[in-house]
Amino acid sequence: MDDFLKALEIEGLTSRLKRLSDTMLYETKDLYKSLDLEIEPNWNLIFRLLQAYQELTIMEISERLQLSHPAVIKIVNKMKKTGYILTYSDKSDKRKQILRLSEKAMVKLRDFESIWEVQNAEIGKLLSDCPHFMEELEKVETKLREQNYKQRIINKLNE
Amino acid sequence: MDDFLKALEIEGLTSRLKRLSDTMLYETKDLYKSLDLEIEPNWNLIFRLLQAYQELTIMEISERLQLSHPAVIKIVNKMKKTGYILTYSDKSDKRKQILRLSEKAMVKLRDFESIWEVQNAEIGKLLSDCPHFMEELEKVETKLREQNYKQRIINKLNE
DNA sequence: TCATTTTACGTAACCAGTTACATAAAAAAG
DNA sequence: CTTTTTTATGTAACTGGTTACGTAAAATGA
Known part of the structure; x- marks a missing residue:
């Protein structure tokens, strides 16, 4: 089956990027489900940020990932529900919610790191001749x- | 502002692809709205397919674009509502809905072609040193x- | 010819993003 | 000080995708 998007050349590019990104997203979700891992695609970004900075606010995450703040709120709320993120409000600025990784997150991270490593290696292979x-x-x-x-x-x- | 996703190297790639594809999608929507064009991003794919093949069914479009059939149904229903697509059911196979471009679509296509051309040229420029x-x-x-x-x-x- | 399987389409519920709007706290300006 | 503006967060409604499930028609096979 020939790929019509490819035949469109430049005009098909953005749709191909979307298709690729959607594919990665849904297959990764499916992968974690199959492996019974309590994690979603892209939570790694929040883990990595909080590993690097220990404490961050919603807005800081939003800026660093270049995601809208409602998107960050949604991700963070789910991660709070699964117990990976703890929050408290900033003493000197009561608007701000300060986020950090929980003890549970630190423990689970060991499992997650090893699957992320495999994923990264596979993506590396996909790019090996690119x-x-x-x-x-x-x-x-x-x-x-x-x-x-x-x-x-x-x-x-x-x- | 440094880009955290870039700093993640391979691990940030799929999120960067998603970010890029989302950016293109939402800016294109915004563009069409600003220009008061009665069209959505990715409708061009359906237009192009029906220009090339005249008549197609939902499943044929789904296969050629590698999109799920419910996704195609949603796009096509909107395009029917705006009057760009006409449908009738196949005489010899009553399950099939046959789609074709309307007269309105053929007229509007002239405007659309010219904006798509500008978009393609700009994407070409974005890729000029790639x-x-x-x-x-x-x-x-x-x-x-x-x-x-x-x-x-x-x-x-x-x- | 009749039962079974496959195919085409449709709908529902979900998902990860967006924009638009609201609210309360902090900062700036008068 | 007090008013105004900006900032941080939250919520609602929408979007373009997905999977899961249902139904009717067509194709297959006993």
């Missing part, structure tokens, strides 16, 4: 950070 | 088609 992929992805991200996609199109239309 | 991106993306897709991501991990764990 030596420019990461670097070129970064170039695209950088360009879009300098000027966003929508604005690029608007400017072009006004030329 | 000569391997499309080709390497395809390599990854091919590998995942040969054996899916989940199975790769499972196999590795059983080694």
Whole structure:
């Protein structure tokens, strides 16, 4: 079966990126379910952040991951429900909720680290004959950070 | 602001792909809204398919785009509501719904083609110093088609 | 020809994101 | 001080995907 998105060349690119990212997401969910791991795809990001910084607020996570704050709230609420994250409110700024990893999280991390390692190795293999992929992805991200996609199109239309 | 996902290297890749694909999706929606165009991101895929094949069923679209059939039904229902798609049921197989572009779609397509052209040119520019991106993306897709991501991990764990 | 299996479509419930809006606390400005 | 603006968080409604399940028609096979 030929891939119509590929045949569209440039016009199919964003849909292919979405397809790839959705595939990774749903297969990873399925993987964790099969292995009976109490974790979701992308929770690793929060674990990694809190490993690196110990304590962070919702907004700090939101900025560092470049995710909207409601998205972070949703992830964090689930991780609180499973007992991986503890929160308390900042004494000097009562608006802020300070997040840190629980003892349970520290213990579970050992299991999680080993599966993440396998996943990373497999992704490495998928990229084994793609030596420019990461670097070129970064170039695209950088360009879009300098000027966003929508604005690029608007400017072009006004030329 | 440094990008934490980038710092995660391989481990941040799938989240970066999701972030990029979400960004393109939401900015494109926003773009069409600003321009008052009665179209959604990814409707172009259906337009292109029906331009190429004139008539297709839900399942044929689903296979060619590698999207689940409920996803196709949702897109197509919206496009029917805006009057771009006409349907009738196959005489010789009453299960099948045959889809084709309406006259309205053919007229609107002229406007849409011109904005898609600008979008494609801009994406081309984003990729201008990424000569391997499309080709390497395809390599990854091919590998995942040969054996899916989940199975790769499972196999590795059983080694 | 009739029972069984497969296929096409549809619906429901879920998921991970978004934007838009509300509220309360902190910071800035008068 | 007090008013105004900004910031941190939370909630609601929406979006474009998914899987799971149901149903009717077609194809298969005994």
